[in-house]
Amino acid sequence: xxxxxxxxxxxxxxxxxxxxxxxxxxxxxxxxxxxxxxxxxxxxxxxxxxxxxxxxxxxxxxxxxxxxxxxxxxxxxxxxxxxxxxxxxxxxxxxxxxxxxxxxxxxxxxxxxxxxxxxxxxxxxxxxxxxxxxxxxxxxxxxxxxxxxxxxxxxxxxxxxxxxxxxxxxxxxxxxxxxxxxxxxxxxxxxxxxxxxxxxxxxxxxxxxxxxxxxxxxxxxxxxxxxxxxxxxxxxxxxxxxxxxx
Numbered sequence: 001x002x003x004x005x006x007x008x009x010x011x012x013x014x015x016x017x018x019x020x021x022x023x024x025x026x027x028x029x030x031x032x033x034x035x036x037x038x039x040x041x042x043x044x045x046x047x048x049x050x051x052x053x054x055x056x057x058x059x060x061x062x063x064x065x066x067x068x069x070x071x072x073x074x075x076x077x078x079x080x081x082x083x084x085x086x087x088x089x090x091x092x093x094x095x096x097x098x099x100x101x102x103x104x105x106x107x108x109x110x111x112x113x114x115x116x117x118x119x120x121x122x123x124x125x126x127x128x129x130x131x132x133x134x135x136x137x138x139x140x141x142x143x144x145x146x147x148x149x150x151x152x153x154x155x156x157x158x159x160x161x162x163x164x165x166x167x168x169x170x171x172x173x174x175x176x177x178x179x180x181x182x183x184x185x186x187x188x189x190x191x192x193x194x195x196x197x198x199x200x201x202x203x204x205x206x207x208x209x210x211x212x213x214x215x216x217x218x219x220x221x222x223x224x225x226x227x228x229x230x231x232x233x234x235x236x237x238x239x240x241x242x243x244x245x246x
Contacts, residue, residue, distance in 0.1 A: 071099035175235035
């Protein structure tokens with residue numbers, strides 16, 4: 001029997017979560033339902049969940065807070081698709097900055113939601129399991145830099161913080177999870193692409209260039225991200241785990 005992915009739907013609207021749950025089950029997925037953050041945490045603590053569908057607008061702890069807490073805790077690796085009632089760019093950016101992998105705007109097509117769930121799960125599983133080093137520590141060291149995986153910024157030797165955009169952070173996370181491994185442009189697109197990233201639609205090369213600038217990586221020396229002709233890019237610095245999550 002093939003494995004059925006387990007989806008946790010978190011929404012305070014009973015009709016919506018039941019409707020979404022029924023549709024996902026009809027399409028071969030295993031589904032759990034939660035009305036709030038407390039029920040969400042209880043399910044995560046007692047079941048293996050492959051993805052969380054999380055509503056933004058909920059009473060008490062809203063979806064953005066729950067997503068942020070999820071990314072800082074022991075279930076940080078579980079992918080999240082946010083549901084938002086407003087087609088508001090600020091809401092989308094904040095959600096993605098908090099660690100959401102994708103978002104769908106209400107009212108939404110159930111078929112679109114299913115497609116996005118499947119796409120996020122596919123991208124997540126492209127990560128070789130033995131290379132997800134940054135899941136084990138809050139601070140990741142490489143060269144002259146450290147990456148704070150909770151605050152999502154770079155720290156230099158003097159502890160000066162340099163903020164990263166959501167797209168830059170995702171790309172750097174992929175690189176530090178896969179040190180000394182050549183990654184093709186297609187792999188980088190699939191592992192990092194989110195709906196916030198119009199840059200990805202144009203070229204992954206532009207984002208790599210921006211990240212190199214952040215790292216002070218000279219075009220000729222390429223001490224951090226080397227170009228491998230006809231193949232892609234390789235993160236050539238050793239990666240060290242420095243600190244555990246708070």
